[in-house]
Amino acid sequence: MRYCTQCVLPDTRPGVTLDADGVCEGCRNHARRGQGIDWDERRRRLDAIFEDAKRRNRGYDCIIPVSGGKDSTWQVVKCLESGLRILAVTWRTPGRTALGQANLDNLVRLGVDHIDYTINPDVERKFMYKALVKTGSTGVPMHMAIYAIPLRIAVALEVPLVVWGENPHVEYGRTDDSDQSDELGPGWGQRHGILQDSTPEDWVDDDLTLKDMEPYTMPSEEAFKRAGVRSFFLGDYLPWDPAESLRVASEHGFKAREAGPRLGLYNYADIDCDFISVHHHFKWLKFGCTRLFDNLALEIRNGRITRDQAIDTIRQRGDQTPHDDIASLCEFLRISREHFAEIEAKFRNHDVWKQVDGVWRIPGFIVPDWKWS
Numbered sequence: 001m002r003y004c005t006q007c008v009l010p011d012t013r014p015g016v017t018l019d020a021d022g023v024c025e026g027c028r029n030h031a032r033r034g035q036g037i038d039w040d041e042r043r044r045r046l047d048a049i050f051e052d053a054k055r056r057n058r059g060y061d062c063i064i065p066v067s068g069g070k071d072s073t074w075q076v077v078k079c080l081e082s083g084l085r086i087l088a089v090t091w092r093t094p095g096r097t098a099l100g101q102a103n104l105d106n107l108v109r110l111g112v113d114h115i116d117y118t119i120n121p122d123v124e125r126k127f128m129y130k131a132l133v134k135t136g137s138t139g140v141p142m143h144m145a146i147y148a149i150p151l152r153i154a155v156a157l158e159v160p161l162v163v164w165g166e167n168p169h170v171e172y173g174r175t176d177d178s179d180q181s182d183e184l185g186p187g188w189g190q191r192h193g194i195l196q197d198s199t200p201e202d203w204v205d206d207d208l209t210l211k212d213m214e215p216y217t218m219p220s221e222e223a224f225k226r227a228g229v230r231s232f233f234l235g236d237y238l239p240w241d242p243a244e245s246l247r248v249a250s251e252h253g254f255k256a257r258e259a260g261p262r263l264g265l266y267n268y269a270d271i272d273c274d275f276i277s278v279h280h281h282f283k284w285l286k287f288g289c290t291r292l293f294d295n296l297a298l299e300i301r302n303g304r305i306t307r308d309q310a311i312d313t314i315r316q317r318g319d320q321t322p323h324d325d326i327a328s329l330c331e332f333l334r335i336s337r338e339h340f341a342e343i344e345a346k347f348r349n350h351d352v353w354k355q356v357d358g359v360w361r362i363p364g365f366i367v368p369d370w371k372w373s
């Protein structure tokens with residue numbers, strides 16, 4: 001296990017490859033981000049797409065998939081400024097927090113119609129449990145629902161646009177121009193490995209029928225094309241600055257978490273769902289890094305802290321195991337904490353972790369004097 005010499009990410013984390021100088025791709029690409037992009041020209045293209053949608057539509061101009069976070073609030077504000085009629089669509093996470101609900105309510109009051117799409121909790125529980133046992137993550141059902149539901153609704157209601165936020169592949173990897181035409185159509189999740197090469201049919205068994213899997217199922221490429229839906233990332237057309245989107249969202253009623261961050265570094269991120277932290281917790285077992293590492297890598301790349309300060313922060317924060325959220329997830333899945341521990345054990349990566357005197361530890365961990373317990 002080796003760490004990037006500029007940030008704090010280990011090469012065990014998927015997507016992190018170190019070059020001959022020991023620098024990760026995310027750090028290399030960061031310096032080039034946004035360079036050579038004519039944002040005025042992009043803005044004109046965006047306006048043309050919006051005008052075309054207004055001409056074509058029969059009702060809503062666009063669907064905006066929203067969680068209630070600062071970025072969804074920013075997306076809604078930007079599209080309202082362009083005079084679009086918006087249908088906001090949410091996959092309702094079973095772990096929604098009170099703050100997540102309040103921010104969604106606020107977003108709807110900005111002047112949009114909203115579908116809060118709730119999946120039968122029985123189906124969701126079965127699927128999430130199977131995914132957790134098989135992949136060590138509840139990410140597959142979560143991502144399938146997040147991507148499929150808005151696209152299905154766009155096709156069904158003949159809405160010409162689906163406007164996503166930032167392309168998740170920008171933050172930790174790609175250079176800007178490579179994915180400019182990276183439209184989020186029915187095949188996008190497979191193309192980027194987000195769904196771990198699985199389709200809803202793969203999860204069908206005696207317990208889950210194909211009909212149960214309906215909310216997780218993408219429209220066919222054919223139906224998508226026939227409906228003439230364009231599905232794209234706003235971040236490919238407008239410069240994406242988290243500080244700016246936070247400022248705009250806050251001005252429009254978005255609330256960060258007063259008690260501080262739920263996990264990682266930011267009190268305005270990962271705040272709408274109790275189960276996100278468990279998803280990240282498994283990365284600790286699999287790759288030896290946490291959400292905090294991701295956040296610190298961004299802070300270093302943006303020149304706000306040094307690598308030494310980042311390592312100090314990891315030391316001070318200590319163990320990041322989200323005990324309360326694990327308890328909530330176990331309750332939702334109707335499994336015991338003991339059974340959850342068995343699943344954790346199955347996904348602890350023995351290439352990263354070694355047991356010494358009965359205690360699991362990561363040899364060569366970035367914080368040399370870490371307290372293993």
Ligand SMILES: [Zn+2]
Nearest residue numbers: 004007024027
């Ligand atoms: Zn790096």
